[in-house]
Amino acid sequence: MACIASNPATMSIDELIHTQTSKIGLLAAEIAKTLAAPEHATRENINMLTQKLEAWRVEVPLMLQIPTLTSSNPSDLTLYQRRAILMVHVSVSDCH
Numbered sequence: 001m002a003c004i005a006s007n008p009a010t011m012s013i014d015e016l017i018h019t020q021t022s023k024i025g026l027l028a029a030e031i032a033k034t035l036a037a038p039e040h041a042t043r044e045n046i047n048m049l050t051q052k053l054e055a056w057r058v059e060v061p062l063m064l065q066i067p068t069l070t071s072s073n074p075s076d077l078t079l080y081q082r083r084a085i086l087m088v089h090v091s092v093s094d095c096h
Contacts, residue, residue: 008061017084024091
């Protein structure tokens with residue numbers, strides 16, 4: 001598992017985006033590895049991965065959540081940052 005800073009309040013938006021991209025990338029790799037081997041694709045493992053996805057969703061900082069991104073006033077995010085945040089969420093939907 002990657003070493004990730006634990007205090008989002010002290011991170012820049014770019015660091016937050018990078019951190020969440022890394023977290024979901026690691027989880028996607030774990031899902032792919034589990035599903036690639038039929039003997040690992042057990043109900044218990046699927047439930048564990050589902051719980052990890054849900055935990056990620058709950059822990060995403062407010063400024064990186066879809067409602068913030070799609071609000072009429074999405075903070076001071078640049079177009080690049082909004083696209084990067086959207087791609088993080090697209091990656092999550094690929095995990096489901």
